[in-house]
Amino acid sequence: MMIELKNVSKWYGQFQVLTDCSTDVSKGDVMVICGPSGSGKSTLIKTVNGLEPIQKGQIIVDNIAVNDPKTNLSKLRARIGMVFQNFELFPHLSIRENLTIGQIKVLGRGADEANAKGLKYLDRVGLLSQQDKFPGQLSGGQQQRVAIARALSMDPIAMLFDEPTSALDPEMINEVLDVMVGLAQEGMTMMVVTHEMGFAKRVANRIVFMDQGKIIEDCSKDDFFTTTRSDRARDFLAKII
Ligand code: ADP
Ligand code: MG
Numbered sequence: 237m238m239i240e241l242k243n244v245s246k247w248y249g250q251f252q253v254l255t256d257c258s259t260d261v262s263k264g265d266v267m268v269i270c271g272p273s274g275s276g277k278s279t280l281i282k283t284v285n286g287l288e289p290i291q292k293g294q295i296i297v298d299n300i301a302v303n304d305p306k307t308n309l310s311k312l313r314a315r316i317g318m319v320f321q322n323f324e325l326f327p328h329l330s331i332r333e334n335l336t337i338g339q340i341k342v343l344g345r346g347a348d349e350a351n352a353k354g355l356k357y358l359d360r361v362g363l364l365s366q367q368d369k370f371p372g373q374l375s376g377g378q379q380q381r382v383a384i385a386r387a388l389s390m391d392p393i394a395m396l397f398d399e400p401t402s403a404l405d406p407e408m409i410n411e412v413l414d415v416m417v418g419l420a421q422e423g424m425t426m427m428v429v430t431h432e433m434g435f436a437k438r439v440a441n442r443i444v445f446m447d448q449g450k451i452i453e454d455c456s457k458d459d460f461f462t463t464t465r466s467d468r469a470r471d472f473l474a475k476i477i
Contacts, residue, residue, distance in 0.1 A: 237296070238263050238394055238425050239284055244293035246279060253279050254290070255449045261394070261427060261442070266420045268436040268457075269429045271446035272472060277429045280446065281396050284427065285309075285316045298393055314342045317387030317395040321403045323379040325371040325386070331358065332367040335386050343390065350389070357385035361415050377408025384415055394425040401432060431476050437461065445469040 239261040246254040253276050261267050269277050282288040283295055286302045286309040295302040300312055325334050335354030339345040345353070358364050361381035363374075371379050380400055387395060397416065401409040413435050420426055420439035430436070436443060436457060443460040445453035447468050453460060460469070 237261070238265070238298060239427070240294075240296040241280075241283070242294040242296075244280075244283060244290050244295060246283065246288065246290045246292075253449050254283070257293070257446075257449075257451050259444060259451060259454050261425060263425055264423045265442055266424075266426045266428065266440045267442040267444060268440040269427065269444045269446065270431055270433075270436070270472070271452075275446040276449040277446055278398050281398050281427055281429055284396060285313045285318060287313075287318075310342070314338070314390055315393050317384075317390060317392035319380070319383050319387055319395065319397045319400050321399045323371070323376070323383045323403075325379055325383060327371050329370070330367070331363070331369055331371070331374070331382055334371065334382060335367075335389050338386065339389055353391075354385070354389045357388045358382070360388075361385045362411075375408060376404045377411045380404065380408075380412045381415055384412070384419075388419075394427070395419065397426065397428040397430065399429050399431075401430065433473070433476065445472065447472075 237260050241257055241259050244254055244257040257280060271277055279288055283290050284297060290303055297312060300307055302312065329337065332354060335358060336350035339350035339353060340347060355364060355367065358367060361384060363378060363381055366374060401412050404412065413432060417439050440457045443455060443457055444451055452466050453469050
């Protein structure tokens with residue numbers, strides 16, 4: 237098991253945002269997490285690399301207990317790629333520097349190695365020619381592809397995506413999804429919060445549906461789209477498809 241959540245509960249002050257959430261991700265799994273706005277998807281995915289602490293339960297990533305105070309979270313985070321809705325590139329650094337800074341500062345790689353690795357992934361997302369530009373000079377879809385290349389440059393054991401296409405203009409969504417489909421087909425372990433059900437149908441093997449901080453469905457893709465499921469998941473799907 238690569239990622240395991242056991243009876244995870246979390247509160248923001250008095251407000252319980254996650255209630256008794258359990259699931260697991262094996263190597264090579266592509267899990268799509270969906271559900272209404274405010275259901276706790278972002279919070280759940282951020283607990284996996286310790287960006288959000290939990291008050292109850294246990295999270296284990298690659299045999300490391302994330303919520304153990306003795307765990308070195310920055311070391312763990314270096315091994316898990318995370319891609320957010322709003323790209324979060326460093327605006328004052330060139331694309332090439334965005335790709336190398338984490339490798340140099342966090343992984344201790346030399347500049348040459350970091351450059352080679354960064355450019356390999358920049359090429360892979362089709363943006364090698366953009367290496368000397370700054371994030372503000374690229375389109376949203378291009379920035380998100382750079383963000384994915386940056387995460388891959390760290391040689392992650394798994395990738396977490398939080399609505400990676402929801403801030404993009406429609407014509408740019410596919411260029412980002414295509415990169416993600418390629419990753420999934422190569423066997424990358426992925427947890428993806430998205431409402432892109434076309435993506436889910438193509439490459440997910442697991443679907444989690446959340447509502448009000450609870451995991452309501454956790455099943456194979458085929459079960460989710462074909463067999464009976466909860467009224468809430470059915471209502472949700474009817475609205476978005
Ligand atoms: P989703 O990603 O499914 O839209 P979130 O995980 O972002 O849901 O949020 C779940 C709930 O927790 C929402 O009601 C949201 O308002 C609340 N919430 C999120 N972040 C915080 C925070 N830092 N402090 C207090 N409440 C928060
Ligand atoms: Mg969210």
